[in-house]
Amino acid sequence: MVDLFDKLKMEAGPLAKYSHFADGYFTFPKLEGDIGPHMKFNGRMVLNWSLNNYLGLANHPEVRRVDAEAAAQYGLGSPMGARMMSGNSVHHVELERQLAEFEKKEDAMLLNYGYQGVVSIIDAIVDRKDVIVYDAESHACIIDGVRLHMGKRFVFGHNDMESLEKQLQRATKLVEETGGGILVITEGVFGMSGRQGDLKGVVALKEKYKFRLFVDDAHGFGTMGATGAGTGEEQGVQDKIDLYFSTFAKAMASIGAFVAGDKRIINYLRYTMRSQIYAKSLPMPLVVGAIKRLELLRTKPELKEKLWTIVRAMQSGLVDQGFNIGLTTSPVTPILFKGGVAEAAHMALDLRENFNIFCSVVIYPVVPKDVIMFRIIPTAAHTLEDVERTLKAFSALKEKLDSGYYKSLELEALAKPV
Numbered sequence: 001m002v003d004l005f006d007k008l009k010m011e012a013g014p015l016a017k018y019s020h021f022a023d024g025y026f027t028f029p030k031l032e033g034d035i036g037p038h039m040k041f042n043g044r045m046v047l048n049w050s051l052n053n054y055l056g057l058a059n060h061p062e063v064r065r066v067d068a069e070a071a072a073q074y075g076l077g078s079p080m081g082a083r084m085m086s087g088n089s090v091h092h093v094e095l096e097r098q099l100a101e102f103e104k105k106e107d108a109m110l111l112n113y114g115y116q117g118v119v120s121i122i123d124a125i126v127d128r129k130d131v132i133v134y135d136a137e138s139h140a141c142i143i144d145g146v147r148l149h150m151g152k153r154f155v156f157g158h159n160d161m162e163s164l165e166k167q168l169q170r171a172t173k174l175v176e177e178t179g180g181g182i183l184v185i186t187e188g189v190f191g192m193s194g195r196q197g198d199l200k201g202v203v204a205l206k207e208k209y210k211f212r213l214f215v216d217d218a219h220g221f222g223t224m225g226a227t228g229a230g231t232g233e234e235q236g237v238q239d240k241i242d243l244y245f246s247t248f249a250k251a252m253a254s255i256g257a258f259v260a261g262d263k264r265i266i267n268y269l270r271y272t273m274r275s276q277i278y279a280k281s282l283p284m285p286l287v288v289g290a291i292k293r294l295e296l297l298r299t300k301p302e303l304k305e306k307l308w309t310i311v312r313a314m315q316s317g318l319v320d321q322g323f324n325i326g327l328t329t330s331p332v333t334p335i336l337f338k339g340g341v342a343e344a345a346h347m348a349l350d351l352r353e354n355f356n357i358f359c360s361v362v363i364y365p366v367v368p369k370d371v372i373m374f375r376i377i378p379t380a381a382h383t384l385e386d387v388e389r390t391l392k393a394f395s396a397l398k399e400k401l402d403s404g405y406y407k408s409l410e411l412e413a414l415a416k417p418v
């Protein structure tokens, strides 16, 4: 028998074991100033590629004005209580109406946080007789929702429609015995690789198998599709998505989330979802601010066009220079290198200290052991000069990596560059 906390101190976990040198620099860094491509880090201005502020709305003057006015008018306390009891308002209802209309669904429901929301939606819509079939590279909120499920769950290979079909066959057999139903869960845009979920492929399987489809489109909302309605719109299958989810934490540059679908199912969720029934509703400034953001997202297509100008310049520039950007078909732009954790850390350090570029680096266990992934998030607020500067910096980094320079440096040599 051990003392529980002693065990935690001994087994730091896959990322915490680096905290002695990473803390405050690679992990939990403090970016200061107005949210945008140029922010202060460690006392110096850096070019920042690590915020999901896709449309540049975080610091849009109209957004800042409405946020401030709503905070002054309502305070952060309003409304008090859960939506069902005393926390509803005309603004909450109006935002839901507008989201449903934008997503071409009968109804929509606000959620306090995306992560909680997804976990709780999954929890609410399946019981032990039902089977969940989900993509192997699903976001943690999907995985955690699936973990709450008392019935069977089958995972299919990432975006692999053959594998999905096999799992649907297994699931179908099972629910024929239990009398349950099948829920398929995938994402619109996978946030690490930038790859779109094969929604068209999933939807095609509806011809052969009976299931309902839940799509987390956190990175597709506002960035994909002709009107920005997301990856369902992009692939022409929005009407076949049974439950469409997005967070406000990315293109909307705020907090909160929503789920949209058929009226009766959304109503079922309103009266069933534990994370909403047993929690205070979204504060009024967030709701009023979200209405303004949605208006800009719908009426200013130039924001999405500008985002894509930056995305195309960055992605084609990287490919032209021989970089591996994986299989992205969205703004999310990974740059993949071969190397270990020490090399990754030294590259990121070099990028920050010598090129004044801030870009998150992703290491094992998020990517395989010998892979280094820099993840660039272009936004409408970036410029083509920002792209040029970044392409040059990555070329210099690549040359050094190929020459073995970073390999010659020890991980411990990093100790506190701050």
Ligand SMILES: Cc1ncc(COP(=O)(O)O)c(C=O)c1O
Pocket: 113, 114, 115, 116, 118, 139, 141, 187, 191, 216, 218, 219, 247, 248, 249, 255, 256, 257
């Ligand atoms: C795919 C995906 N789903 C859900 C979430 C969680 O959303 P939130 O930040 O609103 O909790 C995120 C990250 O923010 C995400 O990337």
